[in-house]
Amino acid sequence: MGKFVFKSIFLITILFVGVLIGMNKANQGMNEMRGYTDSSFQTPVNIETTDEGSLNAAVLGNEISSFNLDEKKEKLEEAKSFNFFSEIGKLLADLISSIAQAVINFFASLF
Template sequence: MFKCFVLCSVLLFGVLIGMQQANQGMIKMRGYDDPELQSAFQINNEQKGDIEASILGNKVTGQDLQEKQEQLEKIEAFNFFSQIGKQFAAVVSNGVSALVDSFAEWMNNLLK
C-alpha cells in the first residue's frame, strides 16, 4: 500500500510538472505573457514572510493541510478492512511457512 501511495505521488508530481512545462511552452509559442494563462502551480512570498501556494488555481494554506491531517488521523484510527487484511496476511504467511517447513523436512527425510 505504501508503494502504491509513493507511485501515485510521483505520478501526480510528474503530471504537475508536465502541465507547468506545457504552460511555459504556450507562453513561448505566443511570444508574450498572457495573464489569463495560469500555471499549474504557483508559489508566492508575501511581505509578512508567509508563503502562499496555488495548485491548479486552488489556494493551499498551512491551516488547510493541518485540518486535512487531523481528519486523516481520525479516519485512520480504526479501519475494519485493514485489520481483516492484516489478519488474513498473517494466516497466509504462517500457512505458507508451515508448508515450506514440512516440505523441506519431508525432502530431508527422503534423501537420507
C-alpha cells in the same frame, strides 16, 4: 501488504508531481510558442513568499491553506450528521451478532 501500500502511495505521489511539472512545462511552451505572455493563462502551480516570510501556494487557481486538524475534527463533531447507511450497517451487525450468539448458545445447550 504494508510494503505494497507504501510503494503504491509513493508511486502515485511521484506520478502526481510529474503531472504538475508537465502541466507547468506545457504552459511555458504555450507562452513561448505564442511569443507573448497572456494574463488569462495562469501557471498551474504558483508559490509566492509574503513580506512576513510565509508561503502562499495555489494549484490550478485554488489556494492551498494550512489547516489545523483539531479544528476540523471539532467542526465535524459539532455537525453530528446522521449517516443512514452507517446506522443500517450497525443494526445489521448487531442483528447478525445476536443470531450467531443464539445459535452458539443453542448448540452449547445440546451438549
